[in-house]
Amino acid sequence: xxxxxxxxxxxxxxxxxxxxxxxxxxxxxxxxxxxxxxxxxxxxxxxxxxxxxxxxxxxxxxxxxxxxxxxxxxxxxxxxxxxxxxxxxxxxxxxxxxxxxxxxxxxxxxxxxxxxxxxxxxxxxxxxxx
Amino acid sequence: xxxxxxxxxxxxxxxxxxxxxxxxxxxxxxxxxxxxxxxxxxxxxxxxxxxxxxxxxxxxxxxxxxxxxxxxxxxxxxxxxxxxxxxxx
Numbered sequence: 676x677x678x679x680x681x682x683x684x685x686x687x688x689x690x691x692x693x694x695x696x697x698x699x700x701x702x703x704x705x706x707x708x709x710x711x712x713x714x715x716x717x718x719x720x721x722x723x724x725x726x727x728x729x730x731x732x733x734x735x736x737x738x739x740x741x742x743x744x745x746x747x748x749x750x751x752x753x754x755x756x757x758x759x760x761x762x763x764x765x766x767x768x769x770x771x772x773x774x775x776x777x778x779x780x781x782x783x784x785x786x787x788x789x790x791x792x793x794x795x796x797x798x799x800x801x802x803x804x805x
Numbered sequence: 806x807x808x809x810x811x812x813x814x815x816x817x818x819x820x821x822x823x824x825x826x827x828x829x830x831x832x833x834x835x836x837x838x839x840x841x842x843x844x845x846x847x848x849x850x851x852x853x854x855x856x857x858x859x860x861x862x863x864x865x866x867x868x869x870x871x872x873x874x875x876x877x878x879x880x881x882x883x884x885x886x887x888x889x890x891x892x893x894x
Contacts, residue, residue, distance in 0.1 A: 687810035690858075694817030697851055701821035704844055705828050710836055713828075717844035721821075728814070728851045732858055735807075746866035750850065750873055757877040761843055764884040769836045771888050 682738060689731035696724030709776040710769045718762040725754055811859060818851050839883055846876035 700723075703716025729751045737744045825848060829841040853869040885892050 683806050687806050690807075690810040690814045690855075691817075693851065694814030697848055698817040698821045698824075701824040701844060701848065704840065705824040710834065710840075713837065713840060717840060717847070721844055721847050725847055725851050728854050732854045735858060736863060740861075742863065746863060746870060747854075750854075750866065750870055753870070753873050753877075754847065754850070757873070758847075761877060761880045761884070764881060764888075765836055765840055765843070768839070768884050768887045769834075772834065772836065774834050774836065 679739070682734065686731045686734050689727050689734065693724045693727030693729075693731060696720050696727060698724075700724060709780055710774045711766070711776055711780050714762060714766055714769070718758055722754065722758045726751060807858075811855060815852075815855055818848055818855065822848050822852075835887055839880065839887075843876070843880050846872055 697720070700716040700720030703720065704713050707713045707716065729747050733744045733747045736742045736747070822845065825841050825845045829838055829845070832838045832841055850869045850872055853865050853872070857863055857865050882892050
């Protein structure tokens with residue numbers, strides 16, 4: 676009896692933590708100022724939140740209901756593999772489109788040449804005179 | 806206790822979805838809207854898991870799996886379109 680009460684408390688904790696992390700991730704995405712800052716919220720906090728919610732579901736269905744938890748495992752695995760890949764692609768898209776960013780966001784896209792960001796072009800070292 | 810936790814989690818995820826819709830409408834550039842959509846499908850998976858816990862059934866978890874796969878693929882497709890101007894070259 677006590678075992679089930681403790682287990683229910685653990686499941687409730689994971690549910691509330693998952694909801695809170697999801698909300699914090701979306702709050703960061705809605706609140707931050709430029710795209711590269713906004714990318715942080717969903718890719719980290721939201722992944723953590725969905726992980727917590729799925730752990731709660733796994734505990735509920737696996738321990739209390741004694742059902743297999745294959746689907747939750749698959750969803751967790753798939754989301755945790757694909758979240759960094761889509762974040763990388765989104766960051767690459769943002770760099771490619773040269774989005775406006777706040778002054779505090781440091782670093783320039785490495786694939787852009789000097790003349791593309793409004794500076795004097797650098798002559799190729801092999802030519803010698805450009 | 807589980808009942809209250811479910812309601813709290815549902816309220817938080819619904820607020821997160823409202824914030825995603827805000828960013829989807831306001832978002833100044835295309836990648837912002839894409840990021841909002843990407844977050845939205847993850848949040849909808851959380852919503853489906855909560856529905857499964859509420860109804861005490863696992864029927865809808867396959868739908869969640871499908872949403873996860875197709876959401877990732879559509880994000881990659883739109884990213885490739887924005888990067889290269891074409892999806893399959």
